[in-house]
């Protein structure tokens with residue numbers, strides 16, 4: 001399995017002078033939650049970890065090789081990304097879209113094999129959208145599109161998942177199912193890094209936490225050290241109440257009256 005690491009990484013957030021250099025090692029089996037207020041740089045970090053955006057300084061390594069020295073295809077054989085925003089510019093069906101997950105493993109003119117189709121169909125069934133296989137993605141609801149994006153990466157079967165808001169647009173049952181899928185991926189020796197706004201999903205499903213502050217500062221470590229009100233209230237500039245439910249902390253914003 002693969003290790004994604006950063007050495008003195010400062011992400012290039014426009015108009016921000018600097019930030020805490022990140023020295024992270026994302027190990028197989030780990031689920032990382034990246035948390036922070038709007039604009040803190042979560043998406044920018046994810047794009048930098050994927051090699052889609054150059055860092056301000058420092059570097060990202062995939063299995064000790066600098067990401068910049070790898071070809072996109074080599075990266076895509078190991079690392080899968082679920083973006084927050086998607087441009088579905090080509091008319092494609094759900095099944096055709098999921099099959100894109102196999103493209104890093106095919107040569108330029110090679111057609112998908114029956115094994116590739118089987119992987120895509122299994123992934124779509126796992127995301128509960130097998131009945132939509134023939135539908136054009138452009139006709140799907142927001143939650144259905146989100147599940148197609150996740151099924152495409154599941155078809156890719158990467159060792160490292162980078163996921164921007166995995167539960168975007170999903171109803172409660174599918175939120176829970178997708179987080180369980182991420183945990184399952186980690187349990188099978190893969191690693192998952194996901195940006196989250198929902199502290200309660202992070203508290204239940206992530207074991208490592210990275211907090212990004214609007215001024216570029218960062219803290220990271222085990223969930224038990226960082227998902228506490230003393231740390232989270234200043235991060236979000238928001239008072240929180242906390243209770244334990246079903247074995248995990250649940251955070252609720254407390255309205256401050258003027």
Ligand SMILES: Nc1ncnc2c1ncn2[C@@H]1O[C@H](COP(=O)(O)OP(=O)(O)OP(=O)(O)O)[C@@H](O)[C@H]1O
Nearest residue numbers: 013014015036037038039040041042043044045195
């Ligand atoms: N191309 C760009 N030009 C100017 N500013 C940009 C550009 N891309 C990102 N930014 C700014 O960089 C900052 C970090 O953006 P980013 O999308 O990484 O934040 P985020 O933590 O993911 O936010 P959110 O929680 O709202 O999704 C934001 O202030 C954003 O406006």
